[in-house]
Amino acid sequence: MPQTSLPTIAITSGEPAGIGPDIIISASKSEFAARLVVLADPTILEQRAQELGTQVNINILSSVDDCPEHESGVINVFSVKASSRVNAGILDVTNAPYVLSTLSKAAEGCLDGQFDAIVTPPVHKGILCETGRHFSGHTEFFQNLCDSPQVIMMLASDAMKVALVTTHLPLKDVADAITPESISLVARGLNKDLIHRYGLKQPKILVCGLNPHAGEEGHLGKEEIDVISPTLDALRKEGLNLIGPLPADTLFTEKYLKDADCVLAMYHDQGLPVLKYSGFGNAVNITLGLPIIRTSVDHGTALDLAGTGQANDGSLKVAITHAIEMANNAKKA
Numbered sequence: 482m483p484q485t486s487l488p489t490i491a492i493t494s495g496e497p498a499g500i501g502p503d504i505i506i507s508a509s510k511s512e513f514a515a516r517l518v519v520l521a522d523p524t525i526l527e528q529r530a531q532e533l534g535t536q537v538n539i540n541i542l543s544s545v546d547d548c549p550e551h552e553s554g555v556i557n558v559f560s561v562k563a564s565s566r567v568n569a570g571i572l573d574v575t576n577a578p579y580v581l582s583t584l585s586k587a588a589e590g591c592l593d594g595q596f597d598a599i600v601t602p603p604v605h606k607g608i609l610c611e612t613g614r615h616f617s618g619h620t621e622f623f624q625n626l627c628d629s630p631q632v633i634m635m636l637a638s639d640a641m642k643v644a645l646v647t648t649h650l651p652l653k654d655v656a657d658a659i660t661p662e663s664i665s666l667v668a669r670g671l672n673k674d675l676i677h678r679y680g681l682k683q684p685k686i687l688v689c690g691l692n693p694h695a696g697e698e699g700h701l702g703k704e705e706i707d708v709i710s711p712t713l714d715a716l717r718k719e720g721l722n723l724i725g726p727l728p729a730d731t732l733f734t735e736k737y738l739k740d741a742d743c744v745l746a747m748y749h750d751q752g753l754p755v756l757k758y759s760g761f762g763n764a765v766n767i768t769l770g771l772p773i774i775r776t777s778v779d780h781g782t783a784l785d786l787a788g789t790g791q792a793n794d795g796s797l798k799v800a801i802t803h804a805i806e807m808a809n810n811a812k813k814a
């Protein structure tokens with residue numbers, strides 16, 4: 482490894498037909514106190530830079546260990562070859578193995594100490610599923626690859642942090658997945674990482690109910706009475722500072738949020754629309770519970786914007802900065 486205390490951050494390519502290449506190119510023009518290794522096909526980056534009418538200096542690394550400190554306008558690339566030429570905005574299933582291979586290489590490099598963290602631009606879950614393997618998200622992909630019993634999806638904007646009990650599953654399956662076990666594992670893991678990774682002494686976590694009005698005393702659903710409340714009571718006895726279950730429609734108001742550290746939502750579209758409304762373009766997605774540090778953007782592949790110059794790189798820059806901070810904290814710990 483080079484003689485530097487700067488963290489080494491792997492940045493994966495994301496879906497090559499989406500805005501991943503665009504935001505990598507534009508974010509590379511900012512300053513970061515780290516060594517940034519982009520795992521991508523350099524041809525894709527060169528082609529997209531041309532389409533965007535912008536100059537980038539692509540430095541192909543022969544080894545990750547040779548990566549210099551980030552310099553504005555330079556992209557240090559560890560080359561991973563795509564199968565087919567990429568057309569901005571047009572998905573091509575033949576490039577799905579390329580996308581998956583950048584994710585595996587980044588995670589394996591992180592597990593064996595080459596990288597201190599991974600930052601992932603967006604992938605297109607649908608096209609990855611068309612290869613015949615189910616891909617529901619990076620969160621679950623890294624969970625499997627790292628053999629982690631429980632991972633937690635948490636997004637953070639300047640206004641709030643929101644974590645999820647369930648991640649990418651059909652709405653019809655959510656109620657069955659809200660169990661004492663799932664709530665307990667996520668709440669404990671979240672509490673632990675808010676303490677260890679974010680330096681909070683006793684995190685105050687607001688917990689959403691599942692049903693409208695948190696079940697209205699059982700008249701609009703029984704999960705709060707049968708599952709959520711008893712589980713939260715048991716977790717409080719372990720010392721967790723949990724408030725709830727609160728009706729999700731009024732929990733996301735200043736009165737509750739102002740002195741809370743995090744919201745625990747029961748499912749993806751209960752928590753994330755509010756978070757994204759509060760800070761789309763400047764929020765970061767963090768996977769807690771992994772043995773590695775992984776952050777990501779708050780947006781998807783935006784195929785409509787690829788190659789147009791209209792993609793906002795704000796969330797990628799926040800994701801990189803957040804990964805650098807987490808990696809520096811982990812080095813100090």
Ligand SMILES: NC(=O)C1=CN([C@@H]2O[C@H](COP(=O)(O)OP(=O)(O)OC[C@H]3O[C@@H](n4cnc5c(N)ncnc54)[C@H](O)[C@@H]3O)[C@@H](O)[C@H]2O)C=CC1
Binds near residue numbers: 777780
């Ligand atoms: N971290 C990841 O890998 C994520 C991947 N996705 C995937 O992205 C794909 C498309 O998802 P959608 O729901 O359409 O969401 P999307 O975020 O790609 O697009 C939603 C809207 O926001 C705009 N938008 C998105 N990112 C933007 C940016 N950086 N700058 C300016 N405008 C931006 C798009 O043009 C579109 O109008 C799906 O396959 C989904 O699974 C979605 C979220 C996160």
Ligand SMILES: NCC(=O)COP(=O)(O)O
Binds near residue numbers: 621777
């Ligand atoms: N809405 C966030 C999202 O879907 C990102 O998922 P992942 O790919 O980070 O698991």
